[in-house]
Amino acid sequence: MKLHLTPAPHVHSPQTTRALMGNVLLALAPCAVAGVVIFGAPALVLMAVSVLSAVAGEACWQRLTGQKVRVNDLSAAVTGLILGMNLSPRAPWWLAVVGGLFAVVLVKGLFGGLGDNFLNPALAARAFLLVSWPRYLTTWAAPLAADAVSGATPLANPSGYTLGQLFLGNIPGSIGEVCKAAVLVGFVILLCTKTITWHIPVSLTLSTLVFCGLLGYNPIAAVLSGGVLFASVFMATDYVTCPMSTKGQLVYGVGAGLLIALIRKFGLYPEGVTFAILLMNVATPLIDRYTKRRVYGYEKEAKA
Amino acid sequence: MSNSITFRGGVHPLHGVHEGKAATCGQAVIDYTAETVTIQMGMHLGAPSTPTVQVGDHVKLGQQIADPVGFLGLPVHASVSGEVIAVGPVQTILNPAAMAVTIKNDFKDEWVDGLEPLGDVETAPVEKIIPAIKNAGICGMGGASFPTHVKFAVKEGQYCDTIVLNGAECETHLTCDHRLMLEQSKRIVDGLRAAMRALDVKKGIIAIEDNKPDAIEAMRRAAAGREGVEVMPLMTKYPQGGEKQLIQVVTGREVPTKKLPLDVHVIVLNVGTAKAIADAVIEGKPVISRVTTVTGHVNRPSNLRVRIGTMADDLIAACGGISIPEDQVGKIVMGGAMTGFPFPNTTHIPLAKGNNGVVVYSEAEAVDYEEDPCIRCGRCVEACPIGLNPFKLKYFCDAGDMKRAGEWCVMDCVVCGSCSYICPAHRRLTASFKAMKDKIAAEARKGKG
Numbered sequence: 172m173k174l175h176l177t178p179a180p181h182v183h184s185p186q187t188t189r190a191l192m193g194n195v196l197l198a199l200a201p202c203a204v205a206g207v208v209i210f211g212a213p214a215l216v217l218m219a220v221s222v223l224s225a226v227a228g229e230a231c232w233q234r235l236t237g238q239k240v241r242v243n244d245l246s247a248a249v250t251g252l253i254l255g256m257n258l259s260p261r262a263p264w265w266l267a268v269v270g271g272l273f274a275v276v277l278v279k280g281l282f283g284g285l286g287d288n289f290l291n292p293a294l295a296a297r298a299f300l301l302v303s304w305p306r307y308l309t310t311w312a313a314p315l316a317a318d319a320v321s322g323a324t325p326l327a328n329p330s331g332y333t334l335g336q337l338f339l340g341n342i343p344g345s346i347g348e349v350c351k352a353a354v355l356v357g358f359v360i361l362l363c364t365k366t367i368t369w370h371i372p373v374s375l376t377l378s379t380l381v382f383c384g385l386l387g388y389n390p391i392a393a394v395l396s397g398g399v400l401f402a403s404v405f406m407a408t409d410y411v412t413c414p415m416s417t418k419g420q421l422v423y424g425v426g427a428g429l430l431i432a433l434i435r436k437f438g439l440y441p442e443g444v445t446f447a448i449l450l451m452n453v454a455t456p457l458i459d460r461y462t463k464r465r466v467y468g469y470e471k472e473a474k475a
Numbered sequence: 476m477s478n479s480i481t482f483r484g485g486v487h488p489l490h491g492v493h494e495g496k497a498a499t500c501g502q503a504v505i506d507y508t509a510e511t512v513t514i515q516m517g518m519h520l521g522a523p524s525t526p527t528v529q530v531g532d533h534v535k536l537g538q539q540i541a542d543p544v545g546f547l548g549l550p551v552h553a554s555v556s557g558e559v560i561a562v563g564p565v566q567t568i569l570n571p572a573a574m575a576v577t578i579k580n581d582f583k584d585e586w587v588d589g590l591e592p593l594g595d596v597e598t599a600p601v602e603k604i605i606p607a608i609k610n611a612g613i614c615g616m617g618g619a620s621f622p623t624h625v626k627f628a629v630k631e632g633q634y635c636d637t638i639v640l641n642g643a644e645c646e647t648h649l650t651c652d653h654r655l656m657l658e659q660s661k662r663i664v665d666g667l668r669a670a671m672r673a674l675d676v677k678k679g680i681i682a683i684e685d686n687k688p689d690a691i692e693a694m695r696r697a698a699a700g701r702e703g704v705e706v707m708p709l710m711t712k713y714p715q716g717g718e719k720q721l722i723q724v725v726t727g728r729e730v731p732t733k734k735l736p737l738d739v740h741v742i743v744l745n746v747g748t749a750k751a752i753a754d755a756v757i758e759g760k761p762v763i764s765r766v767t768t769v770t771g772h773v774n775r776p777s778n779l780r781v782r783i784g785t786m787a788d789d790l791i792a793a794c795g796g797i798s799i800p801e802d803q804v805g806k807i808v809m810g811g812a813m814t815g816f817p818f819p820n821t822t823h824i825p826l827a828k829g830n831n832g833v834v835v836y837s838e839a840e841a842v843d844y845e846e847d848p849c850i851r852c853g854r855c856v857e858a859c860p861i862g863l864n865p866f867k868l869k870y871f872c873d874a875g876d877m878k879r880a881g882e883w884c885v886m887d888c889v890v891c892g893s894c895s896y897i898c899p900a901h902r903r904l905t906a907s908f909k910a911m912k913d914k915i916a917a918e919a920r921k922g923k924g
Contacts, residue, residue: 175806175841178906180892182812186899286848415853464862466884468732
């Protein structure tokens with residue numbers, strides 16, 4: 172009789188890495204559809220190129236470095252899609268290629284691959300593109316439905332748009348982030364599939380609202396006009412680069428919101444979300460260290 | 476559910492399919508007696524006993540066939556009457572060559588002379604209860620097999636104020652404790668009362684997961700009017716029946732690291748152990764049988780009351796045999812899915828006192844997952860009932876870093892399997908902690924010796 176001898180446990184939760192990444196792709200779908208509806212075919216092309224570049228880049232990197240090719244886990248696809256959705260619909264296609272490769276090779280692969288990167292690959296790639304080719308990331312295409320050919324981001328001129336426009340995404344902006352309704356649908360999908368918990372999106376959004384309000388912005392417009400909602404649901408919640416405990420996640424969300432407000436008020440960029448979350452990524456090991464659960468049977472937190 | 480209490484962390488294995496218990500929990504226990512039994516000398520935690528019989532000897536039922544060795548030692552008794560046909564090493568679940576005595580059953584069930592019943596548990600002489608427990612060869616019947624009389628060894632300055640009977644049965648597939656609580660409710664309460672009287676304990680709590688409302692009801696009826704005994708329903712969540720979690724939930728106390736339940740004035744006994752204590756006190760009888768669940772892909776999933784030392788292949792045959800073609804059998808597990816041990820490539824393995832189930836898995840159910848990279852999703856951290864950081868601990872364990880594994884509390888791991896169960900990357904967290912714990916314990920022994 173030939174039997175499996177693997178040790179306990181002998182049953183396993185149906186949840187897998189691939190299934191979790193699949194949930195994220197599913198949750199991103201409404202935003203992707205909204206982006207194509209609002210900005211037309213160029214948005215679709217950019218997202219497709221970005222996904223292809225990230226997936227092919229990761230596969231090549233893993234093959235060249237003699238690792239097992241693991242693109243089936245869909246993590247590179249998620250990175251590529253999020254990066255594409257973070258681009259202006261007017262960005263040239265090669266920008267998506269460069270960004271995708273930068274994300275999966277430099278940010279992720281070089282640091283050890285999935286799970287070992289200390290920065291969110293899509294965000295780090297976006298930051299890289301933003302400082303290298305600022306023109307392409309800050310020239311916004313107007314929605315198909317609008318009269319204007321191009322315009323400034325509503326962050327620079329929030330009073331020019333109604334809250335309804337801001338919510339439905341009939342505004343200039345990055346492909347995935349403009350339609351707040353679609354982001355909320357994605358958020359509900361992630362919650363219902365138990366892919367993420369509410370802690371980071373809610374704390375980050377509320378914190379941005381409060382701190383932007385304190386610094387003299389219209390708090391509602393501050394949250395609806397930029398990429399705060401999209402980033403709080405899809406980018407700040409990246410498992411690898413956010414804290415593990417719920418307490419740590421609340422600290423992380425509040426910290427990111429504060430940084431967003433500070434960058435908007437005192438920084439060079441009107442947005443600030445990218446750099447705020449990257450800074451919190453770097454702070455994550457520290458947050459994890461100070462928000463460890465007390466171990467059963469110990470008076471205080473065990474040292475180590 | 477609403478008035479049930481619980482601990483932080485844990486998982487719900489096989490939740491959608493009644494934890495794999497539906498096939499057996501509704502049927503009465505069936506008696507089964509095999510033609511031969513192979514009784515291991517090392518059924519309890521501690522040094523194996525020394526056989527005192529030889530091939531050709533005729534033994535009676537309940538006759539002592541081995542002497543205890545060392546502080547954790549226990550005597551071993553014949554579980555059938557008949558002739559000793561072998562004394563020597565056999566393959567057991569964890570040991571390829573464990574000393575055992577094989578007896579051919581003459582089916583006369585002739586009890587040994589000189590049993591010393593103490594009578595009613597409420598009037599039995601208090602000082603004779605613990606010796607009776609030891610002489611009956613009782614060790615934890617819930618799986619850990621710790622010698623029961625040693626749990627009662629209250630040291631100078633220690634005291635016990637609560638005895639908790641563990642009827643949680645949080646493991647998957649197993650229903651032997653459930654059935655025992657339904658069919659032997661009074662005996663279980665008797666055993667608890669005997670234990671309480673032995674140490675002058677005023678409070679006895681029978682803790683049962685709320686997926687067994689009939690057992691809760693039966694135990695409540697049996698406990699009615701018994702001094703200091705109450706029944707406490709618990710939320711159905713794994714590992715609710717883990718000793719540390721049970722103490723936390725039932726008493727609100729935590730066992731300090733490196734300490735034992737007695738250090739927080741608690742003793743935890745499995746309900747099967749309580750029943751064995753009652754048999755030893757009331758009738759003077761040693762442990763000769765136990766109830767064990769045989770389920771999964773067998774033709775008649777059942778709970779069997781079998782003699783200690785019955786071979787697993789006899790158990791499976793008694794349940795109508797395996798119900799799928801042999802090449803589709805993936806794994807056979809001694810115990811539940813979360814902590815059970817896989818059978819080596821044979822079912823010719825004898826049942827020990829602590830073995831509560833045999834479960835047959837199909838090839839499809841037994842897939843060996845490949846380990847993927849950790850994505851730091853934090854599910855293991857949330858699931859750990861102890862509050863460890865399994866994802867991090869595994870790096871130290873895999874690297875053989877005993878110092879840092881120790882600093883990250885690997886010795887506090889209860890090896891419940893929750894982290895491995897929940898990990899979406901299928902990382903073998905629990906197995907790696909178990910290996911590290913064994914290694915550190917072995918080093919410590921070496922240091923002492």
